[in-house]
Amino acid sequence: MVISIPKKLTEKDQKFAKDAVGTLKSITTGTKTQAPVIFQVEGNSISVPRKAVLLLEKVLDEMADGRTVQITSFSKEMSTQEAADLLMVSRPHLVKLLETGKIPYKKVGAHRRVLLEDVRKYDITLRKTRRKTLDKLAREAQEMGLGY
Structure with a gap:
């Protein structure tokens, strides 16, 4: 499976990504635990594995710099x-x-x-x-x- 972020990011998208990566970095670097991160979205809670949050952080960091991101998954x-x-x-x-x-x-x-x-x-x-x-x-x- 291949997931691609659009090649052309707007300045607004880049700003949102930069803000989000800053928040995520404060969460991931502030704690040593491997416990999942819990997000609240419109009154619903979602528990996300810490490794997935670190991946999201890297994706947002690349987006904030205006770079294209592609994620590929492989079977064992x-x-x-x-x-x-x-x-x-x-x-x-x-x-x-x-x-x-x-x-x-x-x-x-x-x-x-x-x-x-x-x-x-x-x-x-x-x-x-x-x-x-x-x-x-x-x-x-x-x-x-x-x-x-």
């Missing part, structure tokens, strides 16, 4: 296309990662299924490797006096 087990979309690579590239053992998978009939946790682990590992490589290249460039 996903198709190769969903996993490829999450990693922002092509499906054939993802299949190569699976077949070379870089990301574990299982077969369900003729289809490959990948666990979200495994895709995230691969992504984190890849990001760390890239960061180390870039740091090494930057050090070498500085040592060689290339102006980086």
Whole structure:
């Protein structure tokens, strides 16, 4: 499921978002408890999990800055296309990662299924490797006096 906030936000929407994020931050940073947050709306109470409130806070913060927001949900087990979309690579590239053992998978009939946790682990590992490589290249460039 993909949820998108409209690309064009009005200044009024941005102001409301900025005010709301300020209020939410005072609620979330003021307490250490993981208890749900209770909102009162037109005489009705709604209990919202704290993690959902933190997500809402981040969405409103982006909206306040006029940025587009997109939220995507994934199942614990996903198709190769969903996993490829999450990693922002092509499906054939993802299949190569699976077949070379870089990301574990299982077969369900003729289809490959990948666990979200495994895709995230691969992504984190890849990001760390890239960061180390870039740091090494930057050090070498500085040592060689290339102006980086």
